[in-house]
Amino acid sequence: xxxxxxxxxxxxxxxxxxxxxxxxxxxxxxxxxxxxxxxxxxxxxxxxxxxxxxxxxxxxxxxxxxxxxxxxxxxxxxxxxxxxxxxxxxxxxxxxxxxxxxxxxxxxxxxx
Amino acid sequence: xxxxxxxxxxxxxxxxxxxxxxxxxxxxxxxxxxxxxxxxxxxxxxxxxxxxxxxxxxxxxxxxxxxxxxxxxxxxxxxxxxxxxxxxxxxxxxxxxxxxxxxxxxxxx
Numbered sequence: 001x002x003x004x005x006x007x008x009x010x011x012x013x014x015x016x017x018x019x020x021x022x023x024x025x026x027x028x029x030x031x032x033x034x035x036x037x038x039x040x041x042x043x044x045x046x047x048x049x050x051x052x053x054x055x056x057x058x059x060x061x062x063x064x065x066x067x068x069x070x071x072x073x074x075x076x077x078x079x080x081x082x083x084x085x086x087x088x089x090x091x092x093x094x095x096x097x098x099x100x101x102x103x104x105x106x107x108x109x110x111x112x
Numbered sequence: 113x114x115x116x117x118x119x120x121x122x123x124x125x126x127x128x129x130x131x132x133x134x135x136x137x138x139x140x141x142x143x144x145x146x147x148x149x150x151x152x153x154x155x156x157x158x159x160x161x162x163x164x165x166x167x168x169x170x171x172x173x174x175x176x177x178x179x180x181x182x183x184x185x186x187x188x189x190x191x192x193x194x195x196x197x198x199x200x201x202x203x204x205x206x207x208x209x210x211x212x213x214x215x216x217x218x219x220x221x
């Protein structure tokens with residue numbers, strides 16, 4: 001079955017460490033997205049990519065980095081420069097807003 | 113800047129009809145989407161409106177008025193499983209959605 005997979009589901013890291021969140025899709029979607037969600041809040045756009053080897057900053061890109069070397073994969077690195085990294089991270093893919101995004105089940109990152 | 117306004121919470125009873133409003137102020141506008149998210153889960157796509165008017169999909173309908181920068185999601189014949197958060201989202205032309213802060217719907221028996 002086609003879908004989008006995020007791993008791990010829960011992640012704990014010490015303050016000051018970089019951490020990479022995985023996102024893989026087998027839906028053959030060109031576009032992929034990373035959003036951050038804080039408790040009781042909406043989704044805020046971190047980075048997005050419309051095509052392999054190209055990506056754009058979203059609204060809250062500071063302290064994050066991404067790569068898009070393969071169509072299927074869009075990993076997100078949360079760096080030590082991110083001041084408040086504890087959050088729920090959602091990856092999505094799609095062919096355009098008309099048909100909607102497919103979201104992964106998310107990674108809950110806790111930095112202690 | 114961009115802003116989308118939704119009520120933070122709505123409560124309704126099973127079998128009733130509920131309307132969740134969304135007003136937006138954005139530098140560009142191509143369409144309004146709605147997503148549903150159950151607690152701890154992934155958002156799922158419900159609808160997309162690019163043109164004025166009402167789009168119906170089963171028990172859910174979505175409306176858009178571009179001149180008023182306003183839309184709503186209408187849920188009919190509410191069921192307990194409809195208890196979730198609902199997000200409106202705007203495509204401003206940068207080819208990535210900007211989401212509102214969400215409306216938490218509680219359906220009571």
